[in-house]
Amino acid sequence: MNDPYSYGVDVQTLVDRYRALYSGAIYDVLDGLGLPHQALATDIKPIRQDMIIAGPAFTVKGISDAAGNVDMRDRRIHLFNDMRATGVPLLDVRDCSFDTQVAHYGEMNATVGAASGVIGAIVDGGCRDTAFLLRRDFPVMARYLTPVEAYQRWSYYEWQRPIALRGALSSVVPVQPGDFLMGDLDGAVVIPKSLVIEVLEKTEKLVATENEARQDFESGQDPVEVYRKYGRL
Numbered sequence: 001m002n003d004p005y006s007y008g009v010d011v012q013t014l015v016d017r018y019r020a021l022y023s024g025a026i027y028d029v030l031d032g033l034g035l036p037h038q039a040l041a042t043d044i045k046p047i048r049q050d051m052i053i054a055g056p057a058f059t060v061k062g063i064s065d066a067a068g069n070v071d072m073r074d075r076r077i078h079l080f081n082d083m084r085a086t087g088v089p090l091l092d093v094r095d096c097s098f099d100t101q102v103a104h105y106g107e108m109n110a111t112v113g114a115a116s117g118v119i120g121a122i123v124d125g126g127c128r129d130t131a132f133l134l135r136r137d138f139p140v141m142a143r144y145l146t147p148v149e150a151y152q153r154w155s156y157y158e159w160q161r162p163i164a165l166r167g168a169l170s171s172v173v174p175v176q177p178g179d180f181l182m183g184d185l186d187g188a189v190v191i192p193k194s195l196v197i198e199v200l201e202k203t204e205k206l207v208a209t210e211n212e213a214r215q216d217f218e219s220g221q222d223p224v225e226v227y228r229k230y231g232r233l
Contacts, residue, residue: 004178096125
């Protein structure tokens with residue numbers, strides 16, 4: 001079986017390099033590669049404006065659990081051991097089946113997750129215990145905040161399977177285990193695993209070009225000449 005977290009480059013190195021970029025530049029590169037539908041829905045935002053999140057997806061699918069499915073609750077305790085077993089830094093990426101009633105992520109998830117290799121979470125749903133998350137500077141992106149407990153209302157169903165998060169230009173964006181996600185104040189984008197290195201290198205080159213053009217603009221050079229020099233910015 002192929003390792004979803006094998007990229008030919010150390011994962012922490014990839015995380016650090018992606019965190020040095022910004023979502024808009026990554027989106028532009030994906031768009032240029034013919035992938036315009038990789039941005040997540042516009043209401044999936046960081047719980048603090050300056051939070052930056054990047055890493056490979058550990059995918060989680062959840063469903064409504066109003067009946068309190070005991071077997072499901074017993075099985076879900078293995079989720080965090082499976083995270084730890086990957087041996088790499090991870091993003092906990094949650095498909096909440098469009099539920100809008102409860103908090104699908106909170107401080108205990110972050111505490112256990114961090115001990116299992118999780119470095120952040122992107123949740124197509126709700127978050128609570130936000131003050132605790134902010135105090136520990138744990139990056140989370142979510143659709144909304146709520147105090148409503150998920151217990152017996154929503155539960156993990158399966159993990160490390162393909163999931164779908166709501167999209168900005170499409171109804172959903174597919175996410176596979178090992179795909180990279182990067183998010184900041186503007187929103188989040190999904191980078192397919194097969195393109196993680198290519199998109200990273202092209203985005204770094206784009207950002208370097210933008211920095212050079214910015215310096216030329218700030219030095220007072222003719223804007224027309226700067227645009228001719230660098231092309232589309």
